[in-house]
Amino acid sequence: MGRRTQADRDAITTEIGYAFLSGCFAAALVFGAVYGPALVFGLTPTVDAALKLTAGVLAGAVFLLRITHVLWRFARRPGNDGA
Template structure:
């Protein structure tokens, strides 16, 4: 395994923290909706357990989604630049 620069390690750390925090927020939101439904609609207690399971799934889904889209790049590999509208490419 190659060495990583401090900037790259910091970027990975920030991205993981962002994924966990937003995942926790999504889980809390899902669990809150489930708890409100149980209380407001007088549903049985098993509905709260289902809500807890859904909250766990929401957490995992959010963390995976954030980390899946994050790519810190490979050292020594060029990062593709976005196209620039209105300009011609050099090979045209």
């Protein structure tokens, strides 16, 4: 593998930033979809805590899956040396 050019390094940095921001957005959507009803309806503290925990776990999983998907897709794109 040869040395990376500045354009290669910039592309990798941009892709990492995109993966992070899109992961945050997807995680926020999942968290809101799961925990949102608890904010609207009066639920018991136990159900509220369970929804909050479930929403947090699912949001974390979606965040990690989104980042992994974006960066693997970038690495497999033609013209990338497995960067």
